[in-house]
Amino acid sequence: MALFETSLLLMLAAILLLQISRRWPVPYPTMLAMAGVAVAAMPWVPPFEIEPRLALALFIAPALFDAAYDFPPRALLRYWLPLLALAAIAVLLTTGAVATAAVWFGGLPVAAAIALGAIVAPPDAAAASAVLGRFTLPRSTLTVLEGESLFNDAVALLIFTWAVTTASSPGLLNDIAPLLVLEAPAGIVLGIVFAKLYVYCAPRLAGTLGGTLFEFVMTFGVWVVADRLHLSAILAVVTFAMMVARDAPDRQAARDRLHSYSVWGATVFMLNVLAFLLMGMQARTIVGRLAPGELGHAMLFAGGVLVIVIVVRIVWVMLYNRGMAAWARAHQWPDVPSTGQGLLVSWSGMRGLVTLATALALPGDFPARDLIVLSALTVVLGTLVLQGLTLGPLIRRLNFPKDDGYDTELVTARRALLDAALATLGDRQDIAAKHLRKAYQAEHAVEEGGHQPGDMEEIDALRHKGIEARRNTLSRLRRSGRIDESVFHALELELDWAEVAAMRSEETEIVQG
Known part of the structure; x- marks a missing residue:
């Protein structure tokens, strides 16, 4: 009960x-970090430990699904080189640099040092997106950062799993080494099987709360089954999410999709809050049992890990950026990466949920566990505060040119959709067809550019004004008793859908906070 009450306090x-954070350029994970540590530091908050395998399943599975679902598979082919540089090489370099320092200066066993490196290596895209979403930036940069967050999690978690296995049972890794080769492909196959099963069953649950619950059952289920079979749970979830994202939308109703997005957004956000609380509680316990001399050494070590994490990313990203720019100019490529893009990517290295969850997933008897957990929390807090609070000013200073690619594609796609809608009317000349044809043609004229700047905003304003007038009338009819409650709710739902249809795409998103 005490933990539940504390969680409610942290939520508030x-x-x-x-x-x-909505009014100031502060990423919401930075606020969560501050709130989690502050609440966990209160004396009445009880100590709490979470079972390691539960921590991974509870926090990592939905985070991976959420990231993988939104990432377009075609971007893998287009941006494979920067994704390889960030999601694989950068993770390996960071893991190696941190592990080397941990062995030389921290006295950690090699496997424990590698586990620490894997824990602090992957940046969290949610932290960067909370700031980046407020600015107009090159689409390629945003896509690469989103892809990096997905695939560097997978790489880091694979390294982490192997390191924990080696540290916990040194002889076990040699015994199962041949099986590890099959972990990745078998995990991918399992993800495909679960995705096919979901796509087959989901339409039969459409329009029900059971359909939304089924999404959670399948997401956690693919992780649990992969874990039980000793397959790569990470790749299984990523594959499952990307396959579902490819096949499910064509078979899903708008109502179910909107409901699913809102539920998933709230769930991932709540898990972020809980992870920061649990991490803060563990840090308080660790600090409480360290002697003054040990605490000073631990904080110095943790600060060193933070510096290494930041510096390695900056050095590697800028080396890659300048090297690719020189290569692109030599081969006369049209898209030459700018120094500003390199600076932005190198400074978008805030750590978050994955780092917290993997630190919580360390077994209780893991070598140097207290030092690793304290270092992980320091890296998360340090990057969120230092980089999170300065990323917005850096973007303004870099002054990126406006990228019109998104707007151009949006207008082109809208025209194609309207052309398809017009084609369904054929040669019909009845009243309904004439009315709808005029509506489609008016929308087409707007998208063709036959309007003055600001006309689209005025059209949207008029639509919302009409909907508001209908809502007011509906409320008066209800209060006067002229309509039944069931009629009120039916018309209210119609107006809700009309209002959503009149919104721009960015207005339909549920933002954090």
């Missing part, structure tokens, strides 16, 4: 702090 603190 997070909600209040997030109102600040």
